[in-house]
Amino acid sequence: xxxxxxxxxxxxxxxxxxxxxxxxxxxxxxxxxxxxxxxxxxxxxxxxxxxxxxxxxxxxxxxxxxxxxxxxxxxxxxxxxxxxxxxxxxxxxxxxxxxxxxxxxxxxxxxxxxxxxxxxxxxxxxxxxxxxxxxxxxxxxxxxxxxxxxxxxxxxxxxxxxxxxxxxx
Amino acid sequence: xxxxxxxxxxxxxxxxxxxxxxxxxxxxxxxxxxxxxxxxxxxxxxxxxxxxxxxxxxxxxxxxxxxxxxxxxxxxxxxxxxxxxxxxxxxxxxxxxxxxxxxxxxxxxxxxxxxxxxxxxxxxxxxxxxxxxxxxxxxxxxxxxxxxxxxxxxxxxxxxxxxxxxxxxxxxxxxxxxxxxxxxxxxxxxxxxxxxxxxxxxxxx
Amino acid sequence: xxxxxxxxxxxxxxxxxxxxxxxxxxxxxxxxxxxxxxxxxxxxxxxxxxxxxxxxxxxxxxxxxxxxxxxxxxxxxxxxxxxxxxxxxxxxxxxxxxxxxxxxxxxxxxxxxxxxxxxxxxxxxxxxxxxxxxxxxxxxxxxxxxxxxxxxxxxxxxxxxxxxxxxxxxxxxxxxxxxxxxxxxxxxxxxxxxxxxxxxxxxxxxxxxxxxxxxxxxxxxxxxxxxxxxxxxxxxxxxxxxxxxxxxxxxxxxxxxxxxxxxxxxxxxxxxxxxxxxxxxxxxxxxxxxxxxxxxxxxxxxxxxxxxxxxxxxxxxxxxxxxxxxxxxxxxxxxxxxxxxxxxxxxxxxxxxxxxxxxxxxxxxxxxxxxxxxxxxxxxxxxxxxxxxxxxxxxxxxxxxxxxxxxx
Numbered sequence: 001x002x003x004x005x006x007x008x009x010x011x012x013x014x015x016x017x018x019x020x021x022x023x024x025x026x027x028x029x030x031x032x033x034x035x036x037x038x039x040x041x042x043x044x045x046x047x048x049x050x051x052x053x054x055x056x057x058x059x060x061x062x063x064x065x066x067x068x069x070x071x072x073x074x075x076x077x078x079x080x081x082x083x084x085x086x087x088x089x090x091x092x093x094x095x096x097x098x099x100x101x102x103x104x105x106x107x108x109x110x111x112x113x114x115x116x117x118x119x120x121x122x123x124x125x126x127x128x129x130x131x132x133x134x135x136x137x138x139x140x141x142x143x144x145x146x147x148x149x150x151x152x153x154x155x156x157x158x159x160x161x162x163x164x165x166x167x168x169x
Numbered sequence: 170x171x172x173x174x175x176x177x178x179x180x181x182x183x184x185x186x187x188x189x190x191x192x193x194x195x196x197x198x199x200x201x202x203x204x205x206x207x208x209x210x211x212x213x214x215x216x217x218x219x220x221x222x223x224x225x226x227x228x229x230x231x232x233x234x235x236x237x238x239x240x241x242x243x244x245x246x247x248x249x250x251x252x253x254x255x256x257x258x259x260x261x262x263x264x265x266x267x268x269x270x271x272x273x274x275x276x277x278x279x280x281x282x283x284x285x286x287x288x289x290x291x292x293x294x295x296x297x298x299x300x301x302x303x304x305x306x307x308x309x310x311x312x313x314x315x316x317x318x319x320x321x322x323x324x325x326x327x328x329x330x331x332x333x334x335x336x337x338x339x340x341x342x343x344x345x346x347x348x349x350x351x352x353x354x355x356x357x358x359x360x361x362x363x364x365x366x367x368x369x370x371x372x373x374x
Numbered sequence: 375x376x377x378x379x380x381x382x383x384x385x386x387x388x389x390x391x392x393x394x395x396x397x398x399x400x401x402x403x404x405x406x407x408x409x410x411x412x413x414x415x416x417x418x419x420x421x422x423x424x425x426x427x428x429x430x431x432x433x434x435x436x437x438x439x440x441x442x443x444x445x446x447x448x449x450x451x452x453x454x455x456x457x458x459x460x461x462x463x464x465x466x467x468x469x470x471x472x473x474x475x476x477x478x479x480x481x482x483x484x485x486x487x488x489x490x491x492x493x494x495x496x497x498x499x500x501x502x503x504x505x506x507x508x509x510x511x512x513x514x515x516x517x518x519x520x521x522x523x524x525x526x527x528x529x530x531x532x533x534x535x536x537x538x539x540x541x542x543x544x545x546x547x548x549x550x551x552x553x554x555x556x557x558x559x560x561x562x563x564x565x566x567x568x569x570x571x572x573x574x575x576x577x578x579x580x581x582x583x584x585x586x587x588x589x590x591x592x593x594x595x596x597x598x599x600x601x602x603x604x605x606x607x608x609x610x611x612x613x614x615x616x617x618x619x620x621x622x623x624x625x626x627x628x629x630x631x632x633x634x635x636x637x638x639x640x641x642x643x644x645x646x647x648x649x650x651x652x653x654x655x656x657x658x659x660x661x662x663x664x665x666x667x668x669x670x671x672x673x674x675x676x677x678x679x680x681x682x683x684x685x686x687x688x689x690x691x692x693x694x695x696x697x698x699x700x701x702x703x704x705x706x707x708x709x710x711x712x713x714x715x716x717x718x719x720x721x722x723x724x725x726x727x728x729x730x731x732x733x734x735x736x737x738x739x740x741x742x743x744x745x746x747x748x749x750x751x752x753x754x755x756x757x758x759x760x761x762x763x764x765x766x767x768x769x770x771x772x773x774x775x776x777x778x779x780x781x782x
Binding site: 003005027028030032053054055056057059061062065066067068076078082085089108109110112113114117121134135136137138145146152 | 429433437438439441442474476598603614616623624716727731740749781782
Binding site for chain 2: 402403404405409410430431432433434435438439450451453454457458501516517520521523524527537538539777778781
């Protein structure tokens, strides 16, 4: 018996009254809304004021090889309200050549490292992030590995190291 | 003319005596990165007690160890650290590559994981498994002890592994053209500048 | 050769221009960093002025691998994330996959997965508290914890052949059903574990040295915990009463009577106590589940075309043969909708969720793992400022950061 989360009608109504009709969809009891990048920070601020105090995750999907995709990158913000247990997924689509969104670090400190990771692996720039640098890959790494055009085995970076033999050192 | 020796006198060669001391007091330097690290801890815990074999203390300082056990996958960012620690260890030193990831990259044939630390370090013993059972690690240490007993250190016979090391270098794959970035690697810079001479190309010897 | 240096090693960038501050590099190879973490500490004598954590020393490209392996193959990779409780990761991954595919499990499977998830929770908390004990100098506590973990490993080995890294779950079910021997071993464990837990508590819980080292150290307030995304025992020790087993029940947790353990102090000692108490609650769940294990099949039926049928079904029924064919042939597999979904479980470390994007093929288009350890490690500078160097070790241990989950 999968758990059905509490309904989000009040939240969706307040959002609609503020920003007009939204692109809302549900799948397996999860509600997703799509917002444009120009209003993403304001919508998230509004949602935080509505009670979504826990930012669960900030991630990205590269739709380069997805059938029927219109934009290349889809940023996903997963929000939860700890008092009412409501969950909401907010999606923001951005495109090449300079994918850029505004950072939500002022709202949730949890976004600090999550956005750094998205920058590192996907190359999406976050405006207003206090410290946007690579998190997982070494600083000198040039590519963004989780993009679909980067091969799984890499481009030879993992072989570029000096070889120590028994005689050295 | 037979000599009657009292019971508390042992006659041996210095080589064998030194090897016997060294093999029975191997202090491991656990370079535990991932899941194999947990099995390494389990090997050192009370059920499969590694201290029985002389590995009494897991010293985390490379200056105080002679056996480096690389347990777990080694990624690009970690490999310079691993090499620096290997260089910091004193002679005589041995290396066990524990688990599939340290030996060959294991499940992770990805952009970040080094496909076997033996591409960049001299390894004496490989332990297969994902993760290897503690009994397998203990068997590897026993086999290493036999190896130490055979290949002495006074005459430096373990340095005879140079030819074996050279052959392993030939295993460096070059399916795609390497993006050679020598900015961080002084050794690589030397080798690349040596390419102008008749030195063999990198990775094929 | 140079290890990657960061800007924090230049005093001007970090804003610390006082010359009596010195920089200490803690890790990535250090006994107290639970595998590969690195912290660059700026110290004033023994006091920590600033701490800059660095990660990525174990980043292996798990998420990219998820795009190339099928759902049943990827469970082997999820084992290697939080490697001190691999069963919990397997259960979390397959809960997410089954949510995407819309598969309902059989009652027996739900109970089985609950039992192994709770055994994994015990295993995780034993090692986590054991490591806190070890790092603060209590070696015997660590050995007691490890001995109990060996008993749990024995149960797992009897169940599916592997001590840990079990890859136990499959889409629609599990790989091996419980045998009577496994049930007996779990019953024996439930009888003998409370005594060891009492012994361990006698060693540390009211030990003056341990209490002095951990009480008041690394305090996390409730608002900070929520704002910084902490979940699991770290958040519950700060007063956030959130436990996905009660708030969003999954598997069979609704059927059991257990309590959520919380504390208000938010320091290392509170986290230790929350974990010890959670072990007792987990044992209650296991005891109730093993006595009420429903009979029936562990995997979903053949008509759902999700789980591999048994050999008897394949050889004697036509539906079994067709189902086996459809699942094994690489261009068929099960029907994966072109949709995205997120499912989270209460892993021992916190909220472990997977955001899976399906594209109709048999492997995920994107398999994102939401790791609790990332957010806990990001908490670290906030917790450690003003404390001493010896507290660094206690706080790091209490946060239970597993490098493989952190870096994926």
